[in-house]
Amino acid sequence: MVLNLIAQVARPDGRAGPWIKRGTELISLRDWLCDALRPMAQRGPRAAALFERVRIDLDERGLLPDGDAARRQAIEAEARTRVRTAGKSNLSRAVSELVSAGLLDRHYQGYRIDHHNRGGQRHAVYTLIGDALRLLSAIQPKPLPSAQGELVLVE
Helix, strand or coil: CHHHHHHHHCCCCCEECCEEEECCEEEEHHHHHHHHHHHHHCCHHHHHHHHHHHHHHHHHCCCCCCCHHHHHHHHHHHHHHHHHHHHHHHHHHHHHHHHHCCCEEEEEEECCCCCCCCCCCEEEEEEECHHHHHHHHHHCCCCCCCCCCCCCCCC
């Protein structure tokens, strides 16, 4: 799934990231991937348990607003943040496996590439390599041949 999602946003040269345009805003590739995979994380009893833990935590810290709608929105926002944080760790492991399998190459772009802190305001760029490049032709539409000078019969 991760490889397929990367292929969906990859440029024709196979590179994806560091930023993905979503609507009018730019979002980091890793955040976009985590958000795209979030519906899988919010299924079943584990999701319900997470929402309950978040509710209890926010309540104990006195951060829950008044009103049911506002409370629900605050809980969902915090749960989304926690799912994204956990998702980044899982995503990193999945990408490492794809790199080891020879399907993906990973490098970073940003302010400090050689920073001792791996975060260092760097953002991941993933490049499809090897057999994974075939995904691009399956996902991205091929340009239509030029029909200049030809009449097209429409029925």
